[in-house]
Amino acid sequence: MMTRKLPIIALATAPGKAGIGVIRISGPQLLPMAKALFNKALTPRQANLLTLRDAQGESIDQLLAIYFAAPASFTGEDVLELQCHGGPQLLELVMKRCLELGKDQGLVIAEPGEFSLRAYLNNKIDLAQAEAIADLIDAQSAAAVRGAARSLQGAFSNDINSLIEEITQLRILVESTLDFPEEEIEFLENAQARERLSAVMRKLSALREGAKQGKILRDGIQLVLAGAPNVGKSSLLNRLAGEEVAIVTPIAGTTRDRVKESITISGVPMHIIDTAGLRATSDLVEAKGIERSWEAIGAADLVIFLQDPSSSETTAATEILELKSQILKALPPKCPVLEVNNKSDLLGNPISAQDENQTLFISAKTGQGIEALKQKILELVGWGGSQDGVIVARRRHLDCLDRAAKHLDQSQQFAANGNISLELFAEELRLAQDQLGQITGKLLPDDLLGKIFSQFCIGK
Numbered sequence: 001m002m003t004r005k006l007p008i009i010a011l012a013t014a015p016g017k018a019g020i021g022v023i024r025i026s027g028p029q030l031l032p033m034a035k036a037l038f039n040k041a042l043t044p045r046q047a048n049l050l051t052l053r054d055a056q057g058e059s060i061d062q063l064l065a066i067y068f069a070a071p072a073s074f075t076g077e078d079v080l081e082l083q084c085h086g087g088p089q090l091l092e093l094v095m096k097r098c099l100e101l102g103k104d105q106g107l108v109i110a111e112p113g114e115f116s117l118r119a120y121l122n123n124k125i126d127l128a129q130a131e132a133i134a135d136l137i138d139a140q141s142a143a144a145v146r147g148a149a150r151s152l153q154g155a156f157s158n159d160i161n162s163l164i165e166e167i168t169q170l171r172i173l174v175e176s177t178l179d180f181p182e183e184e185i186e187f188l189e190n191a192q193a194r195e196r197l198s199a200v201m202r203k204l205s206a207l208r209e210g211a212k213q214g215k216i217l218r219d220g221i222q223l224v225l226a227g228a229p230n231v232g233k234s235s236l237l238n239r240l241a242g243e244e245v246a247i248v249t250p251i252a253g254t255t256r257d258r259v260k261e262s263i264t265i266s267g268v269p270m271h272i273i274d275t276a277g278l279r280a281t282s283d284l285v286e287a288k289g290i291e292r293s294w295e296a297i298g299a300a301d302l303v304i305f306l307q308d309p310s311s312s313e314t315t316a317a318t319e320i321l322e323l324k325s326q327i328l329k330a331l332p333p334k335c336p337v338l339e340v341n342n343k344s345d346l347l348g349n350p351i352s353a354q355d356e357n358q359t360l361f362i363s364a365k366t367g368q369g370i371e372a373l374k375q376k377i378l379e380l381v382g383w384g385g386s387q388d389g390v391i392v393a394r395r396r397h398l399d400c401l402d403r404a405a406k407h408l409d410q411s412q413q414f415a416a417n418g419n420i421s422l423e424l425f426a427e428e429l430r431l432a433q434d435q436l437g438q439i440t441g442k443l444l445p446d447d448l449l450g451k452i453f454s455q456f457c458i459g460k
């Protein structure tokens with residue numbers, strides 16, 4: 001796939017019936033094909049109202065064609081867009097006609113992400129921007145859209161590039177004095193190398209913080225509701241979702257399988273998973289469900305351990321402690337657990353939303369304490385509270401930033417008195433820079449491009 005030069009074609013709009021359907025073609029030289037399709041010269045970058053005909057001269061569609069001449073196009077190649085009526089059968093015919101007439105030039109159906117890949121390879125966008133396009137399309141909340149749009153405009157890339165630039169300046173300084181080893185201490189002091197490194201590290205740390213927020217915005221949070229049967233997990237899911245997505249009954253063991261629902265809390269996508277109540281059971285179906293509960297807990301970003309202090313049967317303190325320790329063992333590393341007491345409406349005296357042990361009290365039934373719970377959830381998953389200036393980010397970006405930070409830490413150690421090695425100092429700077437370069441695609445491991453672009457949707 002990666003670097004073929006043949007012209008490619010794909011449906012750019014979603015498959016299915018719609019008002020309009022857009023077919024997009026990109027290639028090194030599309031004018032002959034355009035001529036063959038319409039028998040007419042197209043004005044570049046302008047809507048041309050034309051009739052497309054089949055081999056027999058019968059009209060297939062009256063459409064708008066836009067021709068972009070290389071390099072002034074999305075991909076940097078010639079691009080021809082056919083904005084047709086949006087019928088699936090019609091679009092199929094148009095596609096067939098194009099493939100027929102483009103045969104001599106080797107026109108082929110595009111692979112997922114191939115248009116964006118070409119835009120990247122032709123330096124129209126960098127890798128972080130290409131990823132932002134996919135994230136824009138996949139965005140799960142309005143805040144995620146804004147974050148992806150910022151990245152697409154280059155906000156993230158610019159920050160990365162200016163960091164790379166500062167490291168470059170520092171490297172130039174260091175490398176120019178490498179040949180005079182006896183002056184290392186003096187050099188470090190005169191050039192304020194340590195101060196400059198600290199400044200770079202502070203910037204990187206701010207960028208990592210922002211990227212963590214951006215990862216939350218892009219991927220959302222896997223929030224698992226766990227606990228004994230009948231404590232009100234399904235009721236809480238319904239309350240958070242604002243609709244009856246899970247079955248609620250007074251019968252313990254109602255939920256037999258995971259029920260998932262995606263919502264947003266303050267613009268943060270939350271994938272809430274209601275699980276089968278955890279208890280020993282001889283019921284085979286229930287046991288299977290409980291197995292899945294444990295799987296969900298093992299893949300959570302946050303677990304709410306829900307309890308029902310109004311019920312004597314489920315609140316035997318030892319049982320709760322036992323269940324809690326099982327949950328703690330099943331959690332992924334660093335995943336927080338939030339203990340929440342449900343059914344506060346049954347507890348007689350007016351209950352405040354939080355007791356002295358910081359345990360939250362809520363009522364899934366009345367809605368009491370739900371707002372406080374939502375705030376607590378955001379706090380625990382590390383959401384900074386503001387969407388201003390947030391960009392979307394991926395695991396890949398976070399990993400690169402983490403590795404860059406490690407290298408800067410190391411380079412700082414090689415600038416410490418008693419341990420100075422300018423050579424290693426410079427080498428670690430270079431390694432940090434390489435990691436940052438991977439984010440924008442300046443420097444890439446071999447198989448990465450294919451991996452990233454193949455996850456794009458078709459026609460993008």
Ligand SMILES: Nc1nc2c(c(=O)[nH]1)N(C=O)[C@@H](CNc1ccc(C(=O)N[C@@H](CCC(=O)O)C(=O)O)cc1)CN2
Pocket residue numbers: 022068071072073074081124
């Ligand atoms: N119909 C249509 N709508 C679309 C796209 C498309 O390809 N087709 N896009 C596709 O994702 C996005 C728009 N992205 C685009 C990015 C650059 C250029 C372009 O022509 N760039 C030239 C000229 C720039 C200029 O004149 O300012 C260039 O970069 O040289 C076009 C679309 C969203 N909407």
Ligand SMILES: Nc1nc2c(ncn2[C@@H]2O[C@H](COP(=O)(O)OP(=O)(O)OP(=O)(O)O)[C@@H](O)[C@H]2O)c(=O)[nH]1
Pocket residue numbers: 228229230231232233234235236247248249250251252253254255256275276277278342343344345346362363364365366
């Ligand atoms: N009074 C009161 N009853 C509640 C509250 N939340 C849930 N219930 C009741 O508790 C019972 C069990 O609720 P569910 O939501 O099915 O509990 P669950 O934890 O999902 O149960 P399992 O599916 O058995 O694991 C139902 O009768 C609910 O109406 C609450 O906040 N107050």
Ligand SMILES: [K+]
Pocket residue numbers: 229230248249250251252253254255
């Ligand atoms: K129940």
